[in-house]
Amino acid sequence: xxxxMVLPALWLILALVARERHRSVPDPGLxxxxxxxxxxxxxxxxxxxxxxxxxxxxxxxxxxxxxxxQTADAALVDAVQRGDLAAAQxxxxxxxxxxxxxRPEQADQRTPMLAAATxxxxxxxxxxxxxxxxxxGSVNGVTPLLAATRESYQGxxxxxxxxxxxxxxxxxxxxxxxxxxxxxxxxRDAGVAQSLIDGGASTNVVNREGMTxxxxxxxxxxxxxVEFLLKRGALAxxxxxxxxxxxxxxxx
Numbered sequence: 001x002x003x004x005m006v007l008p009a010l011w012l013i014l015a016l017v018a019r020e021r022h023r024s025v026p027d028p029g030l031x032x033x034x035x036x037x038x039x040x041x042x043x044x045x046x047x048x049x050x051x052x053x054x055x056x057x058x059x060x061x062x063x064x065x066x067x068x069x070q071t072a073d074a075a076l077v078d079a080v081q082r083g084d085l086a087a088a089q090x091x092x093x094x095x096x097x098x099x100x101x102x103r104p105e106q107a108d109q110r111t112p113m114l115a116a117a118t119x120x121x122x123x124x125x126x127x128x129x130x131x132x133x134x135x136x137g138s139v140n141g142v143t144p145l146l147a148a149t150r151e152s153y154q155g156x157x158x159x160x161x162x163x164x165x166x167x168x169x170x171x172x173x174x175x176x177x178x179x180x181x182x183x184x185x186x187x188r189d190a191g192v193a194q195s196l197i198d199g200g201a202s203t204n205v206v207n208r209e210g211m212t213x214x215x216x217x218x219x220x221x222x223x224x225x226v227e228f229l230l231k232r233g234a235l236a237x238x239x240x241x242x243x244x245x246x247x248x249x250x251x252x
Contacts, residue, residue, distance in 0.1 A: 073100035080112040085124050088112070098133035110147075113137060117144040118151045122158045135168040141175040144168065149183035149192060157191040160184075170201035177207035185217040190228040203234040206241040219247035 070078075076096035079087035092098070102109050113133045116125040125144075129135065136143055145168040148159040160180070164170065173179045181201040184192040193213070197203060204212055214234040217225040226244075230236075237243045 072096035074103060076100055076112055077102045077106075077115075080115045080119075080124060080128070081108055081110065083119055083124070085127070088124060089127060092127065092131050098128040098131045099137055101139075109139060111137065111139055113144045114139055114142065114147050117148040117159050117163065118156070119159075122162055125159055125162060129162070129166050135163050135166050136172065138172075141173075143172050145170065145180050146172065146174050146178075146183065149180040149196070157189060157195065160192050161195050164195055164199040168199075170196045170199045171205070173205075173207070176209070179205050179207075179213075181205065181213045182207055182211070182216055185213040185225055185229070186220055186222060188222060188224050190225060193225060193228060194232075197232050203229055203232055204238045204241075206238060210240065210242045212238050212241050212244060215242055215244040215247050218244045 072091050072094035073096050075094070076088055076091035076098070077100055079085075079091055081102075098112055101111060108115075112128055113125075113135070116128050116133075119125070125133075133144075135145070138146075145160065145163045148156045148163060170180050173182075179201060181193060181196045181203065182205070184196055187193070203214070206212055211219075212234065214226065214229045214236065217229060234244075236245050
């Protein structure tokens with residue numbers, strides 16, 4: 001009878017112990033409990049999980065491509081305009097065209113030939129001519145010979161002679177009707193005018209203002225050139241031109 005009375009109590013004690021053990025052992029499928037500080041706020045305060053929205057990812061900013069190498073023609077134009085002979089020769093070795101035109105956005109629109117015709121020495125011009133540069137090519141009516149003679153007062157005799165020797169036309173006029181000899185009338189060195197006349201330039205050509213080379217020389221009081229032109233056949237009075245003597249008389 002005593003045993004029958006103890007067994008139910010013992011069974012109840014064992015059941016309580018088993019339940020407590022079950023509570024203290026974490027479910028292996030749930031992992032270790034997380035501290036509250038590790039939980040997102042919407043789990044701690046009971047708020048519903050915020051709605052997640054998706055947006056198109058911003059397009060990645062284009063990666064700046066490496067600057068394209070300068071073309072041989074552009075390199076030649078830039079080299080000649082700044083008078084860099086070594087860079088010009090390098091561009092020519094890369095098959096640059098000696099008659100290349102500058103890029104439209106450039107302020108200086110001179111071709112290599114035009115720019116070379118005004119440089120202090122002639123090695124650049126010689127290299128371009130040897131590569132096939134057009135001695136009669138023009139930009140806005142200006143040829144290399146016109147460019148060289150406009151600078152003749154700075155001693156461009158060598159460039160003028162080189163251009164003439166390679167076929168430059170001494171009779172080509174610019175948009176104002178000025179020939180190379182008109183420009184040479186301002187130089188006190190008769191060498192430029194002599195080279196042009198020997199190459200076929202007319203001493204009595206008239207520009208659009210009715211001026212001959214002799215008249216321009218007289219107006220500028222360039223008496224060495226006046227004397228030279230008279231000796232080479234220049235006339236003081238040419239049809240459709242203002243008489244050169246009028247300009248000579250006006251000079252103080």
